[in-house]
Amino acid sequence: GVTARFLSARNFPSIRRVVRTPKRWERIVEIAADLDYKLPQLPDSKALEEFLVKQKAADPLRFPDLSLAVIKLLGAGEYVAELPDGNVPGHFGLAVKDYGHSTAPNRRYPDLLTQRLLKAALEGKPVPYGKEELDALAAHCTKAEDVANKVERQVEKSAAALLLETRIGEKFDSIVTGASEKGTWVRLLSVPVEGKVVQGFEGLDVGDRVRVQLSSVDVEKGFIDFRKIR
Known part of the structure; x- marks a missing residue:
């Protein structure tokens, strides 16, 4: 959030990491109710965060299963270009409004874009990208991430199938x-x-x-x- 707010304060655009309000919030509410915890009927990221923190402390052994279910229901993240006066959705899962990736430019292109924006802002230079270009780059990064994730999942699935090949019927x-x-x-x-x-x-x-x-x-x-x- 610090990087995104820094760029916004200097009237620079930024690449935000967004996780939108979950479409299946009612299912998250049901899962919480099964654990005797009441979440509000309308999506509330702060309430969800409090619920997860309490459950992790109360039942650390089963928490990974709960966390996985919630993550699946939250849905995938995406990259979105944000203007200084814009109002893109925040990261629902982290319960923050201003969030971006910037710490791993060696392996994530959105981080490299952010580093270039930061460098220009710190040096007092013009914004290196226009809004349309940033929109296109953000969409490309989201699509490329999806493709990479699919390849990774395919490799993992084949490895898992090999692991279970001799355990049919178990x-x-x-x-x-x-x-x-x-x-x-x-x-x-x-x-x-x-x-x-x-x-x-x-x-x-x-x-x-x-x-x-x-x-x-x-x-x-x-x-x-x-x-x-x-």
């Missing part, structure tokens, strides 16, 4: 990490593996705990399929 405790028209996914609690529920997925939602049995794997495609047993 049963595992899991937590639902995704539920939509495209399918229902679970993450195992004993090993960091995620797969699709192909049988018995009706009625499952993100955050539910479910017992599953490994049905099949395809190492090349990275497919890991489970069926719900209870």
Whole structure:
């Protein structure tokens, strides 16, 4: 937030990291209620932060599962160009209005853009990018990040399928990490593996705990399929 506010104070644009208000806030409220915690009916990032802090202290062993479910429901982040007098959404997950990436220019292009903006501001030089150019760069960075994440996930899925190749028929405790028209996914609690529920997925939602049995794997495609047993 410091970098973003610094640039804004000097009438410079910036690249913000945005996580918008979650569309499935009601599900987060339900998960909290299952843990005897009442969240407000309308999205409230501060209230969510307080809930997570309290749950981490109360049940540190299960907190990673809760955190994963909430992260999935919050949705992905994106890069957005912000003018000094603009009003782009903040980072809901961090409960902050002004947030950007700037500390890793060696591996994230948005950080490099921010470093260039900072350098120009500190040296009293003109803004090196126009608004339209920054908009295009922000959109490109978001798209490139999505592509890189997909490749990373594919490699991880193939590695996980290879790990479980000899364990067909075994049963595992899991937590639902995704539920939509495209399918229902679970993450195992004993090993960091995620797969699709192909049988018995009706009625499952993100955050539910479910017992599953490994049905099949395809190492090349990275497919890991489970069926719900209870």
